[in-house]
Amino acid sequence: MKKITLLCFMILASYGLNAQDTCNSAVAVTPGITTVGTINGSEVPSPICTLNGPVPTNPAGEWYSFTPTQDGFYLVSSNLPQNDGLINSDDTRVHIYTGSCGSLTCVGGNDDIDSSNYLSEAIIDAVSGTTYYIAWDNRWSNAGFDFELSLEPSLNCDVTFPYTQDWNQVTDPSGGPGFKWQACWANENFGTGVGWTLNGANDFDNDGTNDNIINVFPQTTPPTQSPAKDAWAI
Secondary structure (H helix, E strand, O other): OHHHHHHHHHHHHHHHHHOOOOOOOOEEOOOEEEEEOOOOEOOOOOOOOOOOOOOOOOOOEEEEEEOOOOOEEEEEEOOOOOOOOOOOOOOOOEEEEEEEOOEEEEEEEEOOOEOOEOOOEEEEEEOOOOOEEEEEEOOOOOOOEEEEEEEOOOOOOOOOOOOOOOHHHOEOOOOOEOHHHHHHOHHHHOOOOOEEEEEEEEOOOOOOOOEEEEEEEOOOOOOOOOOOOOOOOO
């Protein structure tokens, strides 16, 4: 009896260690904190949904899925205090997909939050009942870390002047301005090569205070499409 119990435990433990190593075995997650073990899965995230190309040596991945129960903007973030480069990795890269395993389409992704923070944050406009895959690779490190999935507050993406959105209150989880702005046009522009930067020199809502607003560049969609890009918040 003890041998049978031990054997069952070993089988379950082995499954748990390898359950997230491929898209087909992706572990379902819900909003909250998820711990990623060593990145050693046999299926490498593909296509690549963010910067810095393929993993050059011994590529690997860890796979998770979530199926939202309500529409909204969802944030996937490894920008957590425990990911400090000591016990947990402080250099991550994430890819987010829809579709079915073997035929995935990028809807989001991120390598570095900025030039001094190598953790990752990606936000997507998710539809209730649709399954999304979150895949982490070892482009920079195979060490484990935690990530958080959260439903973001609703955003009012006005497209006509004067805008009613309170621009100055749209801040990222780290306190800097502008992160959530990308949510209003991320799906429209994803994969086009269009980037963005912040401009705090204009008052777009006529409240007497200059606002942090997105400048989209280049002004035409690569390589030569015209007319100029007319996405929200140019």
